[in-house]
Amino acid sequence: MNPLHLIYDLLLRLTWWSLHLVALFSTKMKLFVTGRKKSKNIIMSLDKTKDKWIWMHVASLGEFEQGVPILKQIRLTYPSHKLVLTFFSPSGYEVKKNSSLANLILYLPMDTLSNAKQFLNSLNPDLAIFIKYEIWPNYLRELKQRNIPTLLVSAIFSKRQIFFKPWGSFMGKSLNAFTHFFVQNENSKLLLESLGHQNVVVSGDTRFDRVSEILAQHNQLDFMDGFKQDRLCFVAGSTWPEDEQILSAYINASSHKVKFVLAPHTIKPAHIEKIRVSLSKAVICFSEIKAGDNLSNYDVLIVDTIGLLTKIYSYADVAYVGGAFATGLHNTLEPAVYAIPVIIGPDYRGFKEAEDLVDKKGICVVRNESEFKSLLDQLVLDESYRKQTGTINSLYIKQNVGATSKVMELIKSIL
DSSP states (O other): OOHHHHHHHHHHHHHHHHHHHHTTTOHHHHHHHHHHHHHHHHHHTSOTTTOOEEEEEESSHHHHHHHHHHHHHHHHHOTTSEEEEEESOHHHHHHHTTOTTOSEEEEOOOSOHHHHHHHHHHHOOSEEEEETTOOOHHHHHHHHHTTOOEEEEEEOOOTTSGGGSTTOHHHHHHGGGOSEEEESSHHHHHHHHHTTOOOEEEOOOTHHHHHHHHTTSOOOOHHHHHHHTTSEEEEEEEEOHHHHHHHHHHHHHOOSOEEEEEEESOOOHHHHHHHHHTOOSOEEEGGGOOTTOOGGGOSEEEOOSSSOHHHHGGGOSEEEEOOTTTTOOOOSHHHHTTSOOEEEOSOOTTOHHHHHHHHHTSEEEOOSHHHHHHHHHHHHHOHHHHHHHHHHHHHHHHHTOOHHHHHHHHHHHHO
């Protein structure tokens, strides 16, 4: 074995055992550790001769959404195969562990050579699909040695990544395991070609197919009908404290007849209460709504649950997507598909769709409370500007659908 491989394997083992200590003090890390132990036991118990498997691996929720259109098409096209979906992050697995899109949903065991061998010995998949950034050298090494077709889908590469650095040859070699790359843009293709990879297709991002499906689903919500009535509605999704400080200042000072919905990223009771007390207008939380409540009496609705935001965006006339003042921008395509303007904070670089839509002026960037007030006032008061801005977003999404069909064409040539 390559000495770098041995070092990598050793470091992973040391990391794994150190995480056991961290798990004593961190709920999230406890899920990370105990979940992987349970997944490993499930993998070991599989009947190795019984089923044909297709394996998809995602990091977390964002990558899961990219994988959904492919999972749906595989289930329709290959009903005799079973699907196993693995997650790296607890924030993805814990939310989607009961999804009906796969037959088996697990944490991916740590990327040690022994785990990779055991995982593939048990499943022996006919196809492996990795989404976007997930590059795990030992799993990829074993997939290549077993000649299992392996795809990287909705990938995006930049010169900043380790694969393109002089010291990144070890990780770069892992890319040799992929039999095909489906990348989001031409630059990613050129970068892969610079490493000698010719098996690259610019397919775009499967998330466009995913969000386009949202328009066809049933999005009606009784509580939103009662809350919005005939008023303009502003929806802020996946917000962080840095976002909420700006939002609450605007809401408190606003004299516009606008309904406000806040769906924070963190829904712990203490955080929800902090948002509530920062607001001077009539506020109700989703968890407090009772049958017969007259929700039109409230100015602000705080969504203290998960799973509703996508449908709530359908009621928005203007949306705000959080994270770009804090840890990282959340999904801007989910509101954009409804042909509404989207507002974000300043740190959006590295999110291709946000970069594109900022350039096209469908997504509007604010850097402080003053800019936010000026922009939202304009969007509320100027219906023509509001609709023109929203149309830019919906057209952009329509122009970028189709990545899933390109991936499925190749899969059909393999299976």
